[in-house]
Amino acid sequence: MDSAHAGRAGKRHERPRLRRRPTSASRAGTIxxxxxxxxxxxFDPVRIPRRTLAAMLAAASCFVCSxxxxxxxxxxxxxxxxxxxxxNGTDPNNYRGFARDLLDLFGARYQHHFHxxxxxxxxxxxxxxTAGDFDFKxxxxxxxxxxxxxxxxxxxxxxVVSVTEGLFVExxxxxxxxxxxxxxxxxxGFTPHPYAALVRDGxxxxxxxxxxxxxxxxxxxxxxxGIYASDVAMRTYADNHGNGREPVVLDRSLxxxxxxxxxSTLKHPELIAQFNQFLVVDHEKxxxxxxxxxxxVGEANExxxxxxxxxx
Numbered sequence: 001m002d003s004a005h006a007g008r009a010g011k012r013h014e015r016p017r018l019r020r021r022p023t024s025a026s027r028a029g030t031i032x033x034x035x036x037x038x039x040x041x042x043f044d045p046v047r048i049p050r051r052t053l054a055a056m057l058a059a060a061s062c063f064v065c066s067x068x069x070x071x072x073x074x075x076x077x078x079x080x081x082x083x084x085x086x087x088n089g090t091d092p093n094n095y096r097g098f099a100r101d102l103l104d105l106f107g108a109r110y111q112h113h114f115h116x117x118x119x120x121x122x123x124x125x126x127x128x129x130t131a132g133d134f135d136f137k138x139x140x141x142x143x144x145x146x147x148x149x150x151x152x153x154x155x156x157x158x159x160v161v162s163v164t165e166g167l168f169v170e171x172x173x174x175x176x177x178x179x180x181x182x183x184x185x186x187x188x189g190f191t192p193h194p195y196a197a198l199v200r201d202g203x204x205x206x207x208x209x210x211x212x213x214x215x216x217x218x219x220x221x222x223x224x225x226g227i228y229a230s231d232v233a234m235r236t237y238a239d240n241h242g243n244g245r246e247p248v249v250l251d252r253s254l255x256x257x258x259x260x261x262x263x264s265t266l267k268h269p270e271l272i273a274q275f276n277q278f279l280v281v282d283h284e285k286x287x288x289x290x291x292x293x294x295x296x297v298g299e300a301n302e303x304x305x306x307x308x309x310x311x312x
Contacts, residue, residue, distance in 0.1 A: 073113045074135040074268075076103065077128045080118035081187060082211055084236040085293035086139075086161070086261070089118030098293040099138055102160065103263075105285060106278050112271075121189030129154075132266065140264035155269040158276050159260035161295055166194075166256030167226035168234050168248045170219070175253045185209055185218050186228040194255035195228070212237045219248070226251065230259065232295055239294070 078099070080089040087097040095116035103114050117134060119127065128137045129148050142156055167184060178198070185207035186192055198204040207224060209215045215227045216237075227234070231250060238248075250256065263275055279286065290296075 072111070073115070074271075075133070076114050076116050076136045076138055077124050077134040078116050078118050078138055079121055079124060079189070081121070081189065083187070083230075083233050084212075084240070085232065085295065086163075089116070092118050098161075098289065098295060099261075101289055101293075102286065103138065105282065105289070106275055109278060109282065110274060129266070135265060135267055136271075137264045139261035141260055141262055152266060155265050155272040157263040157272050158279055159262055160279070161290070162258050162260045163230040163232050164250070164256055165192075165228065165230045165259050166250050166252075167192075167228050167254045169226040169251045169254075171247045171249050173225070174249050174251045176251075177253045178255070181225050181254065183207065183224045184226045184228055185215050185224045187211070187215070190228070192228040194257050213241070216241075226254075236294060 078087060078089050078095055080092070082088045082090050083097075085098050087095065087099040089095050095118055100116065106112070107114050114136075124137070125145050125148055128134050129152060139160075140154075140156065142154070167181070173180075181198070181204055183205040184192065184195065186209075188208045188210050190208075192199075192206070195204055195206075199206045207218065209218060212227075212229070212233065215224075215229070218224045219227055227248070234248070234250075263272065265272055
């Protein structure tokens with residue numbers, strides 16, 4: 001999210017212990033040495049019971065087959081927030097949403113296994129680009145937190161999905177323009193770049209909340225004038241929680257932007273090329289996945305999003 005990823009870090013969590021994955025060379029060496037040792041074994045098949053010999057041959061066959069099917073294991077750094085329907089990383093053991101299904105689909109095609117490590121956004125950037133503990137980051141964008149990436153060679157995939165980000169206001173307050181805007185809020189870890197100058201000079205007060213529900217409540221009690229978020233996240237939240245609430249809309253009289261979500265890496269540019277190929281080859285499956293999650297492949301939906309009003 002070009003406008004969304006520069007905020008403060010969230011709660012500290014102990015870093016998950018990452019599993020060291022064998023390299024292709026070490027796997028090949030293990031297989032070769034095992035096969036060589038097996039071939040050098042001197043035995044008289046006549047003197048070995050048939051059942052024992054069959055078991056030995058079956059074990060060797062299973063070892064080779066399992067080694068050949070042994071998928072690469074990669075750690076993906078993801079955001080520990082709920083940003084529906086794109087992803088939900090609030091449960092460290094159950095990362096879910098469109099992003100999870102997409103990366104798992106990619107892994108299934110090329111025999112890669114991904115395990116997902118949710119972190120607060122600022123900590124995620126710091127650990128990914130300085131500690132180097134992870135193989136991939138999602139989402140990412142060349143324009144996000146450029147300072148921390150200075151001097152690094154970062155490989156980005158083609159955009160996976162693009163969303164419109166802007167300010168959502170109560171319907172009866174839409175169209176008043178920037179002059180009437182005094183306060184706004186967004187998710188912790190996000191920065192609304194189109195409004196950065198207004199926040200810097202004190203014209204607009206910026207607040208943060210940990211989830212969309214809290215943002216809606218802030219709007220409903222009049223603490224803020226608008227919620228800065230993406231169209232797809234607001235639409236999904238409204239579909240799940242909007243009954244009985246006053247509608248909110250994307251205010252087209254205020255600044256908005258388009259944010260592209262990409263997969264990034266410091267370590268595996270060849271897999272980024274493979275991922276780009278996957279986006280083309282499996283285009284139909286990916287389109288079906290977007291439809292499943294209600295992600296538009298076209299421009300943002302300008303219809304009203306039921307939202308703020310009575311709390312629940």
